[in-house]
Amino acid sequence: EVQLVESGGGLVQPGGSLRLSCAASGFTFSSSAMTWVRQAPGKGLEWVSSLISSGTSTYYADSVQGRFTISRDNSKNTLYLQMNSLRAEDTAVYYCAKGGMSSSGLDYWGQGTLVSVSS
């Protein structure tokens, strides 16, 4: 059974940092593209970032480019999202998803972790 479990969310002040983790199991993590998607309270889905299986190619939404860094540790079956210089508008539930937007879609999703940016 495929499982994606996010952690690391919480309350942070504007300008602060957080690192989200996504522990994956039930599939060959090292062979899968992975994606972060967020959803602000009461709003729609927003693609945040993706990286290919090897981790050598990464992609970011303009809204987070230069502030967020996606990475993976294939030895730990874990996906990360380092978030720096956080803003109020980054407040959202962050979902980890298996796959990429350009291929077979995002076929499995985690339950999400809430990030709140507020003073």
Added chain:
Amino acid sequence: QSVLTQPPSVSAAPGQKVTISCSGSSSNVVNNYVSWYQQLPGTPPKLLIYENNKRPSGIPDRFSGSKSGTSAILGITGLQTGDEADYYCGTWDSSLSAGVFGGGTKLTVL
């Protein structure tokens, strides 16, 4: 606003059919695969359709996808109250080198 345009809401009676459109451009819908997601209240999104018209294992054939030109369509037949959810289309935008979602469509089964 979103790169992909969806109607904010659609509604139909139980047992009826509904379609949800997703309008884009040559840099996204025309030249890339479109996927569709269902988000029930309080839950993560779930993949309904991938590669324009394919259903993952376990998705009933009441759900279908199609694409023509700059638009993709999600069709749902035999509507059930349990289909009430938000539906999103998504794809890759080759010009932006970014993933894109539609703004979402809220389906109400009257």
